[in-house]
Amino acid sequence: MTSSNLNATSPFSTVNEPPRFDVLATKDLVSTVQDLITEQNEALLALEANCPADWQGLVEPLTNLAEPLTYAWKLTHHLLGVKNSPELREAEQAIQADVVGAGLRMGQSEPVYKAFCALRDGPGWSSLQEPQRRIITSAILGAEQSGIGLQGAARERFMQIEMESAELGTKFQNNVLDATKAFSIVLTEKAEIAGLPPSLLAAAAQSAREAASQHPQQTEAMANATAENGPWRITLDVPAYVPFMEHAQRRDLREKMYRAQVTRASSGERDNQPVIKRILQLKLEKAKLLGYEDFAALSLSRKMAKTVKTVTNMLDGLRVTAKPAAIKESEELLAFARKTTGDAALTLSLWDVAFWAERQREELYSFTDEEVRPYFALPAVLEGLFGVTQRLFGVKIEAADGETPVWQPDVRFFRVKNAAGNPIAAFFLDSYSRPAEKRGGAWMDVCLDRRRLPDGSVRLPIAYLTCNQSPPVDGKPSLMTFSEVETLFHEFGHGLQHMLTQVDFMDAAGINNVEWDAVELPSQFMENWCYHQPTVMGFARHFASGNPLPEDLFKRIVEARNYRAGSQFLRQVYFASMDMALHHGFDPNHSQDFQDVARGIAAENTIMHPLPEDRFLCSFGHIFAGGYSAGYYSYKWAEVLAADAFSAFEEVGLDNMEKLAEVGLRFRETVLAMGGGKAPDEVFRLFRGRDPDPKALLRSYGLAA
Ligand code: ZN
Helix, strand or coil, rough: CHHHHHHHHHHCCCCCHHHHCCCCCCCHHHHHHHHHHHHHHHHHHHHHEEEECCHHHHHHHHHHHHHHHHHHHHHHHHHHHHHCCCCHHHHHHHHHHHHHHHHHHHHHCCHHHHHHHHHCCCCCCHHHCCCHHHHHHHHHHHHHHCCCCCCCCHHHHHHHHHHHHHHHHHHHHHHHHHHHHHHHEEEEHHHHHCCCCHHHHHHHHHHHHHHHCCCCCCCCHHHCCCCCCCCEECCHHHHHHHHHHHCCCCCCHHHHHHHHCCCCCCHHCCHHHHHHHHHHHHHHHHHCCCCCCHHHHHHHHHCCCHHHHHHHHHHHHHHHHHHHHHHHHHHHHHHHHHHHHHHCCCCCCCHHHHHHHHHHHHHHCCCCHHHHHHHEEECCCHHHHHHHHHHHCCEEECCCCCCCCCCCCCCCCEEEEECCCCEEEEEEEEEEEECCCCCCCEEEEECCCEEEEEECCCEEEEEEEEEECCCEECCCCCCCHHHHHHHHHHHHHHHHHCCCCCCHHHHHCCCCCCCCCCCHHHHHHHHHHHHHHHHHHCCCCCCCCCCECHHHHHHHHHHHHCCHHHHHHHHHHHHHHHHHHHHHHCCCCCCCCHHHHHHHHHHHHHCCCCCCCCCCHCCCCCHCCCCCCCCHHHHHHHHHHHHHHHHHHHHCCCCCCHHHHHHHHHHHHHHHHHHCCCCHHHHHHHHHHCCCHHHHHHHHHCCCC
């Protein structure tokens, strides 16, 4: 079957059209994907046999040959997220390894790699546009960092390192899981559960029942546990541990839980300390094999921040303001605890902080979701969101329901139009929770990328926006919590970067090829508008009475966000500094223990120092088993970029519509339009006229004037 035949017949590979959700059938998936893999491999073989070092002969055909499979696979994953079923899961499992294999085969093709290098080093390079050059450079770097440039023994060693690292990452995670599972406390007395909220008690009783069924030797009482009468089993899982530490009145039990938490996976057969040491050794060795000074340099080579110095400057800039603020917050918390208990000699330990902070928050800024929801009905929120988008970026969003099939009757379809009224993009919005078939959380995903097609026409981008809020009930619209509103703005920000791109080359259009630490800029930027009073007041009104959101409630929402901001900032700076220190300037092959490095970093970045036996690194999966090694700083980095971008709007006056639209246009033409076609630090400078400055972020949390 030729590619054009297949494209015409299988709804899983329509490529240039929005998917035909009305006729997609899971039973066709496996055979379609298998055909696409065969076609992709054959086309790749043909290209490898004759690999010209020019854009038209190399990159265009490569994009063409990869797109059908990528399209079908993305579509499969979209459906797994929003329309899951046992049949679909089974089909996906059946082909997953082959799809991954086909991807690896492309990424590790030596003839293609060599042709890319020849293109970069040849005479045609200077006539290419910047996005084209970025696509090529990034393909070369990606291939090199998976070892393709290495020869002989070095290559063999590289593969061994990759293999062992993957095993160690799994072992690290398993140790954390097993250690978490191995510890629990079972409470039987009412006095022991004083302060715990009903939701935690219900979960703790359920946990007791489950433990009883897994261990028949457990008592009958556990098998019959109830939320009212217990027993209640509390574990180190986040959904149990966090509320327990915030609400348990029994200090001795909090201490017990805290000590277990910070020493998880740090002894016996689940000890992650040797695993960490080995992971750090392998990372350093890998970086050196690839020609980098250390692992931080390797990690930053494909990020916006580029150098350790840039990262540490940012962290220093945050610390210098956050630390004194955190000290002040600690003192205030102690005073609050002393006043509440009437004990003037009270001192706080590490296991008291979350408990007292929660009491203080309740007293100062408490609001409930139920108080807020009636003011944030989905139709009003969408009107507000689309209004901001139109005012800032000069694009109009229009409902286009029914113009293309959807996967669920209440999914909406919208078109984005420019000032002249011409369509430039579209998106699906799947708002409501459907626990039986839809994954939790919220996300933006690519349906179609913008691309200039061989006939010169432009394929317009389409996005999927997925949320999980409660559906309309009893004739009431879907009423959102404040955090759901924030999440919708966030995901829409990703959507805007995908949809307003002006890049014609698919692999650098929208969010494609955007450096990992820059990709949260537009999304975090959009969140800022949820804290902008005139914007929120403009759309938040009671769904039944039409009354505006009470100003006092809005104030409490803002203050709750800023509550203990110094301590929160310092904690993120602590983790990010730790991550950098372990991947830069520390040699795991020498005698110094990484725990000594950890203690040094803790001394500088905490107000209440960790316990001497604290081993929290043993469960820090982000950097030892996730993708955040020498990248943890990205959380704060993205916030710095977003707040600094938002402050450009503040500077011209948020109610000066004309100026606002000017800055908005500049944001649209740089951050939103250039996608991965230009280095993100240059894009930022084009928009802001200078490098990012952490002051705006500190200001937005009330930490600086
Ligand atoms: Zn995001």
